[in-house]
Amino acid sequence: METQHISKAVIQRLPRYYRYLGLLLEQGVERISSGELSRMMHVTASQIRQDFNHFGGFGQQGYGYNVSFLHQEFARLLGLDKEHYMIIIGAGNLGRALASYVLFEKRGFHVIGIFDHDRSLEGSLIRDIPVRMTDTLERFLAENRVDIAALTLPSSGANEVCPILTGSGIRAIWNFAHTDLDVPDHVIVENVHLSESLMQLSYRLNELEAKTL
Amino acid sequence: METQHISKAVIQRLPRYYRYLGLLLEQGVERISSGELSRMMHVTASQIRQDFNHFGGFGQQGYGYNVSFLHQEFARLLGLDKEHYMIIIGAGNLGRALASYVLFEKRGFHVIGIFDHDRSLEGSLIRDIPVRMTDTLERFLAENRVDIAALTLPSSGANEVCPILTGSGIRAIWNFAHTDLDVPDHVIVENVHLSESLMQLSYRLNELEAKTL
Numbered sequence: 149m150e151t152q153h154i155s156k157a158v159i160q161r162l163p164r165y166y167r168y169l170g171l172l173l174e175q176g177v178e179r180i181s182s183g184e185l186s187r188m189m190h191v192t193a194s195q196i197r198q199d200f201n202h203f204g205g206f207g208q209q210g211y212g213y214n215v216s217f218l219h220q221e222f223a224r225l226l227g228l229d230k231e232h233y234m235i236i237i238g239a240g241n242l243g244r245a246l247a248s249y250v251l252f253e254k255r256g257f258h259v260i261g262i263f264d265h266d267r268s269l270e271g272s273l274i275r276d277i278p279v280r281m282t283d284t285l286e287r288f289l290a291e292n293r294v295d296i297a298a299l300t301l302p303s304s305g306a307n308e309v310c311p312i313l314t315g316s317g318i319r320a321i322w323n324f325a326h327t328d329l330d331v332p333d334h335v336i337v338e339n340v341h342l343s344e345s346l347m348q349l350s351y352r353l354n355e356l357e358a359k360t361l
Numbered sequence: 362m363e364t365q366h367i368s369k370a371v372i373q374r375l376p377r378y379y380r381y382l383g384l385l386l387e388q389g390v391e392r393i394s395s396g397e398l399s400r401m402m403h404v405t406a407s408q409i410r411q412d413f414n415h416f417g418g419f420g421q422q423g424y425g426y427n428v429s430f431l432h433q434e435f436a437r438l439l440g441l442d443k444e445h446y447m448i449i450i451g452a453g454n455l456g457r458a459l460a461s462y463v464l465f466e467k468r469g470f471h472v473i474g475i476f477d478h479d480r481s482l483e484g485s486l487i488r489d490i491p492v493r494m495t496d497t498l499e500r501f502l503a504e505n506r507v508d509i510a511a512l513t514l515p516s517s518g519a520n521e522v523c524p525i526l527t528g529s530g531i532r533a534i535w536n537f538a539h540t541d542l543d544v545p546d547h548v549i550v551e552n553v554h555l556s557e558s559l560m561q562l563s564y565r566l567n568e569l570e571a572k573t574l
Contacts, residue, residue, distance in 0.1 A: 162564060163554070163557035163561060167557070190541075226560045227563040230567070232563060241454050241458035242454075244458075246555070249555065249556070252556060252559060255559075296559075296562065319566065320566045322559060338562035338565070343376070343465060345551055346468075347375070347468070349535055350441065350470075351375060352549045353508065353509070354438070354439070355367075356547070
């Protein structure tokens, strides 16, 4: 199955397909047509077929898709058939929220380290994981396999810690800091800019109010 | 200035322009060309001009853009010239993280209420805001102006609370629950699905590994 040249827009939709297929599985549904999936997900059947075709189509349309097979294929595409080892840098509320998110663990994302520069947090436990000091990060990375680093700290700290991560061979950064990280080309950054998401909501609310005035 | 028919992709880019213009303002830069902005933001100058043209263009290109004016215009577009009153439903780590995010307050988003159904949290303070019980939500909405409701609770709870919100006239929901909310057409929902963001990162990491093997 060819997975090259998939646009960001398609990639963004994959986890949602996976989520709906999981719901169908739970409901005991065995086969589903693109039309039924379309009504359920509020996207056009043609978009679904187009998206699926990027990955080989997943089976005959007239006959419907095999839900269990499709769910498994999406899991594989999303790398959920593998274990991923994650560290969290920044032990504030957001870092704690990520560390405590049971769903991640269920999907094979294991938090194996939490770091902060605040000495008063040293050794305190977040879900059985002791908070370590950021100045021990480099040694930790040398001694442990880490696939993903989540940055839940302010922008300045994120920019400081970033070269340590990339220098230690980290190839995937989940960035919550309000800044664009400067990383080598082979490093993947997935940004979650919460304040920008709130501003988008505010933009749309503003637009709505302008229309209804 | 016409703000109709702006695509979601353009709207998604607006907060980032606003952020970079803020950085330029801080650095005392008075004018900037689309070429300079392009190099700084790693997007093409033609995309910048195209995006800006949706909002009237913001001034002569050869001459460069007036940074302070542009910053102000983006703030207005994003509704940041207004005050917004927000409630948070779900007083777990993520709710606490949002309530404690000082940047939101600075941008005019005021958290005026935090709700949870856990009786043991009743009255406890998060950044001076007492946690209220979810069964008092409807009365609170009747007595207070609330523009935005942030949902930081599990999917089942989000689906239960949603009709109370929309029934009380809430028009903007910032949804962190791992579900698609069923809301009337006039209600805006901005989703932040953290596990889906992590899966996108995992997809790209998986893709990268397949290439380098």
